[in-house]
Amino acid sequence: MYSVLIVDDEPLICEGIRSKLLRMNRVDISSIRIAYNGVHAQEQMASKVPDLILCDIKMPDMDGISLMKATSAKYRGATFIFLSGFGDYNYVREAFKYGAADYLLKPVSFTDLQKQLLAAIKLVDSRRSEASEADDDTADRGSIIDLSKTYIQQNFQRPLTLSNVANEFSMNYSYFSTLFKKETGMTFTSYLTKIRMKEAKKLLGDPTIRIHEIAGMVGYDSAYNFSRAFKSHFLLSPNRYRSESLHSRKH
CATH class of the missing domain: 1.10.10.60 (Homeodomain-like)
Structure with missing residues (x-):
């Protein structure tokens, strides 16, 4: 399931985009919220971070790029599509530097919105998969260190060395040393x-x-x-x- 946040200081544009999203009749979109400026958007994100953010690139108080920078620093996984006018090319170019998925020209057409939405959902899925693999790798690494700690506690009477324990768990000596310190806060x-x-x-x-x-x-x-x-x-x-x-x- 995917959640969407629309951010634009013009209420008519927000409602128009929401209407088009609803017309797509996608059962995988669980919620569509609206914020009328960057500060309001941040307040909404505090309770639930959206998967997709359709955001005006030029807004008073906090523009879209500033919102994306703040979001990227605080939250993981939100994907931005910017809404821009014909004269906003320099803003769009900067947005891509900070990881924007794409942009849509105003007024946003139903066809363009649908196309960009599908592309953005694929990107969200890819990021979710990468995050899941990273989390699994962190669980696996953590469990190996837990096992190695147990092994040390059961065999400390023997002349143990770092290489002994690394070999016991079929791990590279140098990698195990770095990982052990990272997970326990102590050297072997x-x-x-x-x-x-x-x-x-x-x-x-x-x-x-x-x-x-x-x-x-x-x-x-x-x-x-x-x-x-x-x-x-x-x-x-x-x-x-x-x-x-x-x-x-x-x-």
């Missing part, structure tokens, strides 16, 4: 360290487990490397953290 190494340090804090609460044992339990190959990572993360050595934690429990 920072995320892995965060998981390991969270577990280390829990284990340090048990005084019967030695530091070198904890190091191996959270994926480090030596107590030295573990202690260095822990101190960098918490600004305390594991021994100092343990003694302060135990002391606080007693009091």
